[in-house]
Amino acid sequence: MTDAPVPAPAPQPSRRRARDTRARRDSRAGMALVSPTVIVVIVMVVLPVLWALLLSFQRIRLLQIRRLDLLGSEYTFRNYDQLLSSSEFFETARTTLYYSVFGTLGAIGLGLAAALLVRRSFRGRGIVRGLLLLPWVAPVVAITFIWTVLLSPQLGFVNAVGTDVLGWDAPIPFLSQEKGTVSLFGLSIGVPTALLMVIIFESWKSFPFAFLFLLARLQAVPGELEEAAKVDGATPTQIFRHILLPQLAGVIALIAVLRFIFTFNAFDEIYLLTGGGAGTEVLATQVYSFLTARNDVGASAAVAMFMAAVLAVLLLFYLKFFGDRDRPA
Amino acid sequence: MSAPRKKWSRYAIEVQALKLLRPLGIAFFVIITVFPFYYMVMLSLRDISAVIDAPGALFPSFSELSTAAYERVLKSSDDGGEGFLRFLVNSAVLAAATVVVTLAVSILGAYAVSRLDFFGRRTVHFLFLSVYLFPPILLAIPLFVAFSKLGLRGQLPVLVIVYVAQTLPICVYMLRNYFETVPVSLEEAGEVDGATRLQVIRKITLPLAVPAIAATGLFVFMIAWNEFLFALLFLVEERQNWTVSLGVSQLTNIETPATTLMAGSVILTVPIIVLFLFAERLMTEGLTRGAEKG
Numbered sequence: 335m336t337d338a339p340v341p342a343p344a345p346q347p348s349r350r351r352a353r354d355t356r357a358r359r360d361s362r363a364g365m366a367l368v369s370p371t372v373i374v375v376i377v378m379v380v381l382p383v384l385w386a387l388l389l390s391f392q393r394i395r396l397l398q399i400r401r402l403d404l405l406g407s408e409y410t411f412r413n414y415d416q417l418l419s420s421s422e423f424f425e426t427a428r429t430t431l432y433y434s435v436f437g438t439l440g441a442i443g444l445g446l447a448a449a450l451l452v453r454r455s456f457r458g459r460g461i462v463r464g465l466l467l468l469p470w471v472a473p474v475v476a477i478t479f480i481w482t483v484l485l486s487p488q489l490g491f492v493n494a495v496g497t498d499v500l501g502w503d504a505p506i507p508f509l510s511q512e513k514g515t516v517s518l519f520g521l522s523i524g525v526p527t528a529l530l531m532v533i534i535f536e537s538w539k540s541f542p543f544a545f546l547f548l549l550a551r552l553q554a555v556p557g558e559l560e561e562a563a564k565v566d567g568a569t570p571t572q573i574f575r576h577i578l579l580p581q582l583a584g585v586i587a588l589i590a591v592l593r594f595i596f597t598f599n600a601f602d603e604i605y606l607l608t609g610g611g612a613g614t615e616v617l618a619t620q621v622y623s624f625l626t627a628r629n630d631v632g633a634s635a636a637v638a639m640f641m642a643a644v645l646a647v648l649l650l651f652y653l654k655f656f657g658d659r660d661r662p663a
Numbered sequence: 664m665s666a667p668r669k670k671w672s673r674y675a676i677e678v679q680a681l682k683l684l685r686p687l688g689i690a691f692f693v694i695i696t697v698f699p700f701y702y703m704v705m706l707s708l709r710d711i712s713a714v715i716d717a718p719g720a721l722f723p724s725f726s727e728l729s730t731a732a733y734e735r736v737l738k739s740s741d742d743g744g745e746g747f748l749r750f751l752v753n754s755a756v757l758a759a760a761t762v763v764v765t766l767a768v769s770i771l772g773a774y775a776v777s778r779l780d781f782f783g784r785r786t787v788h789f790l791f792l793s794v795y796l797f798p799p800i801l802l803a804i805p806l807f808v809a810f811s812k813l814g815l816r817g818q819l820p821v822l823v824i825v826y827v828a829q830t831l832p833i834c835v836y837m838l839r840n841y842f843e844t845v846p847v848s849l850e851e852a853g854e855v856d857g858a859t860r861l862q863v864i865r866k867i868t869l870p871l872a873v874p875a876i877a878a879t880g881l882f883v884f885m886i887a888w889n890e891f892l893f894a895l896l897f898l899v900e901e902r903q904n905w906t907v908s909l910g911v912s913q914l915t916n917i918e919t920p921a922t923t924l925m926a927g928s929v930i931l932t933v934p935i936i937v938l939f940l941f942a943e944r945l946m947t948e949g950l951t952r953g954a955e956k957g
Contacts, residue, residue: 364781
């Protein structure tokens, strides 16, 4: 790539002025070309966020929107006061945390297993790789409804198999049961059924994302490393533990942060599966119900700002511990 | 040197176990990903009363299959159907418009970020990051309020702008990854020949980047086609502007048999899966190109 067909203008001391204008020209062109992108992001993201921040300090109901002036009038902490004094809010925040943490872990665990399985070539590997990505590319509305029907107590496949083959006493309303009990070796364990189901759904829907990135990274691991370990008598689990895992650590950290952010923000999945009922209300669905059912713009903005603040703190942590890995020490 | 291995050494056991577990594991993953989609198609072709009688049946007899659910979903509401033909057109137009606008804006942006050293180049990344950091539902509140106030909320062009903003950062990221693989020397050659910056982009960089641009465009199409939250918030009161996603989600509001719901889901899913199988390599490589470095 180094041999250009025409010699590139080499920097020469005598052409200092020409270089300056070239740098300035590049700078101007760069700003011009990037400006449409920046304008769209500022108008559709930055300004709305700032406005939402203002809204969260106002008592505004949806019906007043027509006569609302842009910046509103009275500023108050009442939305935040109300949130922080309601046990419902903390309950929702805790559910969101469980959902995000276990959804992320589930997606990475499944994705890692799938990537290790599909890593070596076999017949039909390309097709398998494509099929494993389906849950991630299919429309969320369609797959949530497939799951809703699959898990339905009346006509769902899972309950049909459970009652006919596995001998369950009664069908389980997987998506509307808040607490169930599972008997395991004579022990009865309480299980948050619906929450567990949305976590399993999230892991299923998102594992292809982790799979895709982990597979790409695995295929870039130099083969000599593994060969050398094999010659030294390392077993497959030892190779995974001491050779592959350290190579994957950076990507896993990145995927974990991205998945956590996406899951934490996720609205569609829970709204469509349970409507936020049966102990699955998360912050995102709470924002929506404050906005549409209660018409309370101020309170919904306050919850949303809380979400953004949590993620900002998380991101700062990530950047602090992983962000400067490739910077020379 | 490798030590001589006993027949039942840990090494031998692990290798044997993996030989057995690997096909089983692959089969497990194929089943959990494919089965729900098979179930959707199968159910959409059955009669609802037969489903209630035998919900565990996976291979209905051929004579039982019917396309009644599809007819109901596709027929316009004047004919007693759900009017999905119109929703399909809405979704296609909305997604295509989003692709065109997003690509036009992001090609320029990605080129600038990958090639030109300009003031603020580093801070631009943070601006993009912010799009994904803030929950879509947070952005939805002020946008909902603003477009309600302007009386534009139910309009499809408004949704195009929202989708462009949501997909721009990932596009700039994917295209930038690609532009960085195009040798600078090619462009410099063009410049020496006296071409302007825009001419260089149009005549040299773009033709080389066609596969990457196609992949990015398909990705945007997929996101716009699948999107649900903004479509729900902005369009729900304007039935003639509904997208397929929104249309399917609203099927549950009325007494709709599960078979009809599945037929709607098939109609929603098939275009995306066809698109994806057609261009899978292209799309996934653009997305993971940055990850290989670790």
